[in-house]
Amino acid sequence: MRIADLRATPVAIGDPPLRASSGLHAPYALRTIVEVETDDGIVGIAETYGGEAARRAFERARPAVIGRDPWQLTRLRVDVEGLDGQPPAEGFAWEMRSLAPAALFGALEVACLDAIGRTVGRPVVDLLGGRVRDPVPFSAYLFFKHGGDDEWGEVMTPQAVVHEARTMCARYGFRSVKLKGGVLEPDREAEAVLLLREAFGPDVPLRIDPNAAWSVATSLRVAAKLDGTLEYLEDPTSGLDAMAEVAAQVNMPLATNMCVTAFEHIAPAVEKRSVAVILSDHHMWGGLRATVELGRLCRTFGLGLSMHSNSHLGISLAAMTHVAAAVPELTYACDTHYPWQTDEVITGGKLAIVDGAVAVPAGPGLGVELDRDALARLHEQYRRAGLAARDDAAEMRRIDPSWRRHVGDW
């Protein structure tokens, strides 16, 4: 079995005006739909980061991917990532790489595992060692947001966040709640968390993630207010040292998707004791097997494991669900933006979230099928959207030219 074709289609998907410390989501989020077709006609699919940078990366990688055996994934990883001081193999070695090597490999790996699963008639989770949980719990991912052309309306107060949470939990049955912070004054965001606690009671784990907007002093002040209320505090401040300073003085685990985003960041984080929970993300960390390996690594060093998300479609959700089903260490409910997206690229419409959890899709491979009409439509939407890359700050400044991002200084 050889790879006969690699297709990467940029798409734009409708995205509501969500706020974060990075600014404001544009009307479209950008994704890439990847297809690996084998010489016996099997098509494996994946979804990853979008925009022109990703498009170029796949275009350049194409000749170096075609002809490979999709089972030879570690060789592909070595060639893409250029391990052990070796340069990447030809085709992956362009200057100023437009997509992180781990992200490029991760997408290719998911598509190959999907193709392998389809070939052997097994779900992807089984290629990773089988399921230790199914369905997979996800958390309600709350955002402050502007009013817009969506059903959620403006959410810019603690009270509105509680309303948003109630709606989302009623609809999807989520049993844990994460608030994206870094938007309002830190104490107002703490107030939102306390209102959520009041509304949902002590049995619903709560998290807040200000994306490193806060200073150490603010992090400590907010943490004191939320003592006993948070399951974990995600990226209150910026960098391993400031995180370690906070971690040493608070009563709750610190989690991160910012100061530890690759394997090479782990050793210093362990040495400094900066974080207690790492957020995995197979798109960012180099695929599904890398996520399994990250789980073992977290167990070995006494770290917890959770899962990060970006705006995404059903192919990503399927892959996230397969890997989360396989990793024993992933004991926290995973993040997902999925309820915020109305577009879809898989047949049968959006995957169901029931009782706050997603069942591992049935069928071989990822268990989801590409809807080619939807793909064409979302690609056309990409062409018309005229967005080459995500830029939340630019989007925010269109509304408020004086806006600036807080990084460790709020």
Next chain:
Amino acid sequence: MRIADLRATPVAIGDPPLRASSGLHAPYALRTIVEVETDDGIVGIAETYGGEAARRAFERARPAVIGRDPWQLTRLRVDVEGLDGQPPAEGFAWEMRSLAPAALFGALEVACLDAIGRTVGRPVVDLLGGRVRDPVPFSAYLFFKHGGDDEWGEVMTPQAVVHEARTMCARYGFRSVKLKGGVLEPDREAEAVLLLREAFGPDVPLRIDPNAAWSVATSLRVAAKLDGTLEYLEDPTSGLDAMAEVAAQVNMPLATNMCVTAFEHIAPAVEKRSVAVILSDHHMWGGLRATVELGRLCRTFGLGLSMHSNSHLGISLAAMTHVAAAVPELTYACDTHYPWQTDEVITGGKLAIVDGAVAVPAGPGLGVELDRDALARLHEQYRRAGLAARDDAAEMRRIDPSWRRHVGDW
């Protein structure tokens, strides 16, 4: 696909009178041949530790293994090992476990992966991400030894070690050499290494492994003598602290198969900087996927990875070769006792070592077939040998009642 039967057959295999700090090898080494048979008639095989303890462990585990889907390996691991403070599942939870849970799981995993590979028509290495090297380099594993009923004769001097090395390298083409020490006076063993360097020149990496027999002072003295001569120094002394003391003062990497033998030993070893190279062993560390994960972990923490061996047959060698072919981090030539064994349990006789390397066996699964006549003969040999467990010290005292083991005090 379900597991319909689990068979574990104890065997005894002829073993020459090899010396180590633990004493003297008995005339037979004990192994267990494991067979997992699926309900569609596929038989997957594995080889692991032997003796009565292992036999009992498989016997007790049998009811809890039968009926499982062989793809659901992580669930099996969780059930066998009892992760996260949970007790092991019924069938794996007997008191005073007779075989380490990671060893029990590792053997079951290899047999299941062999069965899976046979089912999908792929070699085991492909189930681990495919090959990054093939053939897999092994090292000449030199031993001091008593004279006996073998072709090697007595090897109890540095000069005799060089002769043994020449014979072994001429026969198998090994390009790296490991000497099992802890037998002669430490300075005599250093002399043996220096003679090996003289005999083989600077391009053949050399290692010595006294199995923690030496004191810190002796380790430092020998290391000074061997400065610039060793690829790594394996377990010169005993325990993470003494190893760290040596590591801080010598000019060569320290390796271990004694103070870090499970994932839970890694974090303290990293903190103390006790070792630079970990010797993997899928029999000990919980299987082939665990070895892949160990590779990622070693890369992440800047540790090297090599491979340990015990006396073993061709099924173990096949499994070692598949996993070593799959793990990019395994850049050292692997240890193997294989040239010391004349018995075999696979069809076609012993696997070939050519130019010091073993090719990944062709064919699905492990690519080796159980020779049932040989299995019956080696099991009969086990019954007659009357050995319930390995006891090198008892074997040694039969010859020299005053012998005692050195642990960190030579």
